[in-house]
Amino acid sequence: MIKHSISLSSNQYALWFVVNRGRIWLNAQGQLPQGIFANLTLSAEPDQVCLIGELATQPVYLVVNHDYIADEAAWVTPRELLDNGDDVFQLAARAVQVALFLQTHRFCGQCGSAMNLVSWELAALCSKCGHRCYPRIAPCVLVGIAHHGKILLARSSRHRKGFYSILAGFVESAETLEQAAVREVKEEVGVDITNLRYVGSQPWPFPHSLMTGFIADYAGGDIICQPQEIEEAHWFDLAALPEVPSIQTLSGKIIMQLQQNAGNKKAT
Numbered sequence: 253m254i255k256h257s258i259s260l261s262s263n264q265y266a267l268w269f270v271v272n273r274g275r276i277w278l279n280a281q282g283q284l285p286q287g288i289f290a291n292l293t294l295s296a297e298p299d300q301v302c303l304i305g306e307l308a309t310q311p312v313y314l315v316v317n318h319d320y321i322a323d324e325a326a327w328v329t330p331r332e333l334l335d336n337g338d339d340v341f342q343l344a345a346r347a348v349q350v351a352l353f354l355q356t357h358r359f360c361g362q363c364g365s366a367m368n369l370v371s372w373e374l375a376a377l378c379s380k381c382g383h384r385c386y387p388r389i390a391p392c393v394l395v396g397i398a399h400h401g402k403i404l405l406a407r408s409s410r411h412r413k414g415f416y417s418i419l420a421g422f423v424e425s426a427e428t429l430e431q432a433a434v435r436e437v438k439e440e441v442g443v444d445i446t447n448l449r450y451v452g453s454q455p456w457p458f459p460h461s462l463m464t465g466f467i468a469d470y471a472g473g474d475i476i477c478q479p480q481e482i483e484e485a486h487w488f489d490l491a492a493l494p495e496v497p498s499i500q501t502l503s504g505k506i507i508m509q510l511q512q513n514a515g516n517k518k519a520t
């Protein structure tokens with residue numbers, strides 16, 4: 253049986269993710285706070301505290317905080333914890349996503365009554381109409397396309413000049429990941445792809461995406477950018493890339509894998 257809540261007066265030693273509007277609080281030493289709740293010197297209602305996992309046998313709790321943020325520097329986004337290792341980033345991603353879930357499911361979307369957290373699973377339940385909600389996860393596909401030692405990279409309207417990445421898009425209702433990959437690439441840059449291979453996945457809490465990564469072969473078509481989404485897209489030599497996402501991100505890993513594949517091909 254999973255117990256999500258904790259008595260705030262308890263002396264349980266834990267690691268705490270204090271989340272306020274998608275950002276995580278670091279203590280004066282620039283670290284995630286550890287210890288008992290009372291030492292955190294912040295207030296919280298019991299329904300704003302939730303067990304979200306374990307790190308090195310230590311329980312990890314989320315505390316949803318609504319205080320005014322006075323010291324901006326002490327609050328970071330999960331992205332700023334990418335360098336702290338996969339385990340910490342994953343817990344940070346879970347903390348901000350569950351915090352958003354708690355904030356946005358206080359009332360039932362079907363009948364408007366107050367909702368309560370279920371004690372044995374992470375879900376909110378309406379005691380009046382029985383409507384049950386789980387934290388939202390939005391699957392997204394990333395596609396790295398290679399062709400004759402080149403990679404297709406695009407700059408979206410959200411990215412600064414000079415920064416390029418592989419293509420990405422959200423999965424639509426009743427669509428497979430593979431269908432979404434083929435559709436998104438066609439919509440965003442007008443080219444056809446084939447031979448999709450799964451690479452891996454990564455939670456991406458901005459605010460609740462699950463990235464799934466593929467590599468694919470180019471099958472035809474000229475680059476025609478979708479005007480609302482893509483500012484520019486080009487085939488770049490895999491040996492001379494522009495600025496691309498860091499290796500801690502799934503996009504960065506896919507780009508590196510395509511570089512390695514091209515290097516191996518050259519060597520044989």
Ligand SMILES: [Zn+2]
Pocket residue numbers: 360361362363364365378379380381382383
């Ligand atoms: Zn209801």
